[in-house]
Amino acid sequence: MSKPRILSGMRPTGLMHLGHLVGAVENWVQLQQDYECFYMVADWHALMSEYQNDTASIKKYAYDNVTDWISAGLDPGRSVIFLQSDVPEHLELHMILSTITPLGWLERCPTYKEQQQELKDKDLSTYAFLGYPLLQAADILLYKAQAVPVGEDQLPHLELTREIARRLNYLFALKKNKQVLLPEPEAKLTRFPRLLGLDKRKMSKSYDNAINLSDSSDEISKKVNLMFTDPSRIKKTDPGHPAECNVYGYYKVFAIDKTDKLAEDCHNARMGCTDCKKSLADLLIEITKPFRQKRKNIEQDPEYIKKTLREGAQKARQIASQTIKEIKEAIWG
């Protein structure tokens, strides 16, 4: 029995940070055991929001993100790791899907308006950006993925993907008494701990509030020192309120076994914030140590990531080109 297939992806718009690790990549690493995994750098998707900025940095971040993925445990021997733009079939399927997608489905997609609101500094009233979820549907359907590990924010895109698969199957296959072309993928929702940025806003490169996987021990210490704590605790003798404290939130994600005692010590003012942060920094440095080591090894061989992506694209294209062939036969045949 072959393993069920999954596909997931990430946009290379910045360095990979701890939020990406606990929110996605740790899970991707686990899934390698039971699934045939495809992990993709969505560089065309990145271009849709970054086209007015330094577009060359998308490529730099793409290579850097893949280095971090592999440092964190993705195994190119078991998973297909590739760049979206190395597999032109994504664009071909995107075009085919665009012929059958009613405009209203895209206009109604909640992420469309949300992103425009959130990224006000960018002009996202483009033709491509409206079709963002459609390219994502192509990413998934091209590999006939049975499941897609995503966060809750991506559920509307998964629903759209399923609807488009259904419509394509109906128009190009069922209606003409041909075999179903594409399976409808399931969302594979895992409830992840939510990690906020140093300033308690969403962790994001654009807020400059992230701890990156590639940060040195010194950088991690400095950043943890800057973290917001319980705002009502001014002096060390004031009782703290762990629930209000972002540092405590990090303990909940990375050291749940330490939280009971910490909450008590904080509340009774037995633990000071400086010491509390120092221990957190040590903990984060320890957790990320193997990643830094692995990263150093990878960086010894400047060709390694390129070669990995070249091989990944080759494997991806084998499957992608077969799917395109089947769909074209159904359309023109």
Ligand code: TRP
């Ligand atoms: N839209 C996804 C995100 O921002 C990235 C993405 C692109 C993706 N293509 C995908 C995720 C295919 C899952 C499957 O997180």
Ligand code: SF4
């Ligand atoms: Fe936060 Fe720790 Fe200070 Fe309590 S002691 S307020 S948990 S940093």
